[in-house]
Amino acid sequence: MIGSIRKSWQSAFEGHEVSTQAAEGTDDGVTRSCFLRMMAAGALAAGFSGSARAAVPAKASGVPPVTDIDKLYDAWQERMNSGDLEGLVDLYVEDVYYVNPDGVALSGKAAVRTDLAGLLALKPQIVLGNRRHMVYENIALTTNHWRMNFFNADGVKQELTGGGIEVMRKEADGGWRYIIDDASRSAS
Structure with missing residues (x-):
């Protein structure tokens, strides 16, 4: 599980550089597009681990x-x-x-x-x-x-x-x- 998450995160950053401001400590270095790639990688990893839980029906709420x-x-x-x-x-x-x-x-x-x-x-x-x-x-x-x-x-x-x-x-x-x-x- 941890390995698949690490692999997803690494592939999210392939070919992307961290800003020079981040290297100087003046910026967190994460652009919106990098953040979205990180979220997508995390979502994919969560989707793989959560697939068994998704098979359990949700409680009926009337909505x-x-x-x-x-x-x-x-x-x-x-x-x-x-x-x-x-x-x-x-x-x-x-x-x-x-x-x-x-x-x-x-x-x-x-x-x-x-x-x-x-x-x-x-x-x-x-x-x-x-x-x-x-x-x-x-x-x-x-x-x-x-x-x-x-x-x-x-x-x-x-x-x-x-x-x-x-x-x-x-x-x-x-x-x-x-x-x-x-x-x-x-x-x-």
């Missing part, structure tokens, strides 16, 4: 699974904008790794539920744009930019922008669900 990956962001956006906490949480696997827009890393569906419940209390309206995904069998690496509007406690309209990088897996019920969701990325 229909999103079986068309092109509709997953639409479903997430619609559920967020309508305040549908159960529908949002259903889009995540039980042991999801989630980084919220503030950069706080959380593990598991229960933590995601708590975080999203706090966000939904603000009655936000979100638009997910610049959506892209790369699919390999039952694993997908996706990116997006988002814009969220809400009113603060003083009634003043606030706007936040950011970006997301996610890894999704097609589950036994045919639905695509997030296994990694990082909503803390810069939108620039």
